[in-house]
Amino acid sequence: xxxxxxxxxxxxxxxxxxxxxxxxxxxxxxxxxxxxxxxxxxxxxxxxxxxxxxxxxxxxxxxxxxxxxxxxxxxxxxxxxxxxxxxxxxxxxxxxxxxxxxxxxxxxxxxxxxxxxxxxxxxxxxxxxxxxxxxxxxxxxxxxxxxxxxxxxxxxxxxxxxxxxxxxxxxxxxxxxxxxxxxxxxxxxxxxxxxxxxxxxxxxxxxxxxxxxxxxxxxxxxxxxxxxxxxxxxxxxxxxxxxxxxxxxxxxxxxxxxxxxxxxxxxxxxxxx
Amino acid sequence: xxxxxxxxxxxxxxxxxxxxxxxxxxxxxxxxxxxxxxxxxxxxxxxxxxxxxxxxxxxxxxxxxxxxxxxxxxxxxxxxxxxxxxxxxxxxxxxxxxxxxxxxxxxxxxxxxxxxxxxxxxxxxxxxxxxxxxxxxxxxxxxxxxxxxxxxxxxxxxxxxxxxxxxxxxxxxxxxxxxxxxxxxxxxxxxxxxxxxxxxxxxxxxxxxxxxxxxxxxxxxxxxxxxxxxxxxxxxxxxxxxxxxxxxxxxxxxxxxxxxxxxxxxxx
Ligand SMILES: Nc1ncnc2c1ncn2[C@@H]1O[C@H](COP(=O)(O)OP(=O)(O)OP(=O)(O)O)[C@@H](O)[C@H]1O
Ligand SMILES: [Mg+2]
Numbered sequence: 001x002x003x004x005x006x007x008x009x010x011x012x013x014x015x016x017x018x019x020x021x022x023x024x025x026x027x028x029x030x031x032x033x034x035x036x037x038x039x040x041x042x043x044x045x046x047x048x049x050x051x052x053x054x055x056x057x058x059x060x061x062x063x064x065x066x067x068x069x070x071x072x073x074x075x076x077x078x079x080x081x082x083x084x085x086x087x088x089x090x091x092x093x094x095x096x097x098x099x100x101x102x103x104x105x106x107x108x109x110x111x112x113x114x115x116x117x118x119x120x121x122x123x124x125x126x127x128x129x130x131x132x133x134x135x136x137x138x139x140x141x142x143x144x145x146x147x148x149x150x151x152x153x154x155x156x157x158x159x160x161x162x163x164x165x166x167x168x169x170x171x172x173x174x175x176x177x178x179x180x181x182x183x184x185x186x187x188x189x190x191x192x193x194x195x196x197x198x199x200x201x202x203x204x205x206x207x208x209x210x211x212x213x214x215x216x217x218x219x220x221x222x223x224x225x226x227x228x229x230x231x232x233x234x235x236x237x238x239x240x241x242x243x244x245x246x247x248x249x250x251x252x253x254x255x256x257x258x259x260x261x262x263x264x265x266x267x268x269x270x271x272x273x
Numbered sequence: 274x275x276x277x278x279x280x281x282x283x284x285x286x287x288x289x290x291x292x293x294x295x296x297x298x299x300x301x302x303x304x305x306x307x308x309x310x311x312x313x314x315x316x317x318x319x320x321x322x323x324x325x326x327x328x329x330x331x332x333x334x335x336x337x338x339x340x341x342x343x344x345x346x347x348x349x350x351x352x353x354x355x356x357x358x359x360x361x362x363x364x365x366x367x368x369x370x371x372x373x374x375x376x377x378x379x380x381x382x383x384x385x386x387x388x389x390x391x392x393x394x395x396x397x398x399x400x401x402x403x404x405x406x407x408x409x410x411x412x413x414x415x416x417x418x419x420x421x422x423x424x425x426x427x428x429x430x431x432x433x434x435x436x437x438x439x440x441x442x443x444x445x446x447x448x449x450x451x452x453x454x455x456x457x458x459x460x461x462x463x464x465x466x467x468x469x470x471x472x473x474x475x476x477x478x479x480x481x482x483x484x485x486x487x488x489x490x491x492x493x494x495x496x497x498x499x500x501x502x503x504x505x506x507x508x509x510x511x512x513x514x515x516x517x518x519x520x521x522x523x524x525x526x527x528x529x530x531x532x533x534x535x536x537x538x539x540x541x
Binding site for chain 1: 332333334352353354356357358360362364366367368377378381382409410411422425426429431435
């Protein structure tokens with residue numbers, strides 16, 4: 001828990017896993033970005049790189065404003081978010097319950113795990129051609145790709161976390177009279193849930209990766225499609241604006257998950273997050 | 274201690290595990306003893322002799338390979354609320370407050386809310402945690418977490434309380450407090466207890482009966498009653514040292530322990 005009285009008192013830069021004051025943490029995060037932008041601007045000013053290939057930040061921002069104002073870029077962004085959210089929700093709806101049951105019962109694990117493990121090693125993009133043939137050119141093949149790209153990893157992560165639930169907790173419940181169903185709902189699920197949310201946060205990043213792949217390869221709308229259009233006309237500023245937007249969205253979603261985690265699991269020690 | 278109604282009996286209980294590479298490890302063999310109603314029974318023995326294994330079989334968490342265990346004459350086949358267990362490691366549910374932890378078992382067994390609250394309050398008071406009723410376990414010390422586990426198990430009114438080295442991880446002073454707390458709990462509740470320990474003083478202080486298990490593969494070496502206490506429980510630990518017969522029994526058990534340990538070294 002944060003304690004303003006003790007927080008900024010005495011701290012050192014390199015203490016193993018000790019928290020640092022929040023204003024320092026924020027400052028460090030901002031500094032990382034500032035250095036990045038400075039290097040970018042300097043390399044442009046020095047003329048070391050061609051302005052066509054690496055446009056300066058201000059041109060990128062201008063391109064972004066223009067994209068939004070005149071080319072309906074907000075619509076593209078909305079389409080991309082929609083694809084990620086829908087496919088990710090579907091993947092979670094399958095992976096979380098299945099992963100938990102697999103982690104809890106060896107018989108379920110033995111049935112599903114050989115199948116799931118194999119699929120995990122097949123690169124999702126290799127399904128793009130067949131998905132296009134099956135589902136045509138609408139939203140369906142993109143949703144399917146994102147689903148395939150995420151679901152098998154998420155199942156495995158959730159299963160591993162569920163296996164990690166301490167046996168003593170389960171046995172405590174059993175010796176208090178808990179039946180199978182009660183143990184699942186009152187011990188296994190609450191014990192694993194914080195880790196499930198962390199796993200979801202990690203896999204959402206993967207979902208964005210597949211989204212851009214799907215939209216670059218075969219799409220007429222979405223952020224990735226906009227970037228491919230821009231490439232045709234050598235609009236590097238627009239391409240980089242697209243990358244920027246994806247980065248910002250990723251950051252936003254990540255932040256959202258952190259907030260949800262903090263709200264849902266107030267009983268977890270701050271250090272263990 | 275009291276009228277000799279047998280509560281728990283072990284009849285020729287043995288347990289083998291299949292270890293790595295299919296090697297069979299016999300943890301305990303031919304363990305037989307009986308625990309009477311309202312008795313505090315201590316399982317004592319050198320490390321690795323199979324105390325935990327016996328306790329887990331009584332809880333129904335493991336099946337015996339041979340023999341039977343009976344509670345009130347019925348064979349023990351699976352875990353249930355009749356046999357509540359307190360583990361050596363902390364088992365508080367992090368996502369529940371102290372109060373919710375203590376109510377947990379009663380909630381599983383559909384005890385009405387009002388009764389649940391009342392019983393939980395009673396047992397939280399008994400383990401002196403009333404001030405922390407709404408705290409989460411992360412805010413508690415190790416000893417306090419263990420008291421939560423004890424209150425949670427007792428509040429569920431098991432007819433047999435099982436404890437596996439419940440105070441092993443605690444510092445000496447906290448451990449005395451917990452042991453004295455157990456004595457007062459025994460006085461105020463009607464439970465039968467089987468507790469595992471390898472602390473001889475603890476065994477003598479708490480136990481009405483001490484079942485000494487031999488080194489691996491464990492079997493009952495000696496089944497003793499702590500008659501020197503004259504049928505009453507000593508309430509303060511230091512007072513036990515002056516009870517006649519205490520030193521003698523401690524010396525006897527220490528010798529057993531040393532013999533068993535020494536044989537163990539020869540083996541290794
Ligand atoms: N699940 C298991 N699989 C294989 N062997 C086991 C298992 N559980 C216990 N054993 C073996 O059984 C023997 C007794 O173990 P147990 O944990 O009951 O001893 P203990 O008396 O409780 O020891 P300690 O005092 O150190 O806790 C040991 O040799 C151990 O290796
Ligand atoms: Mg043990």
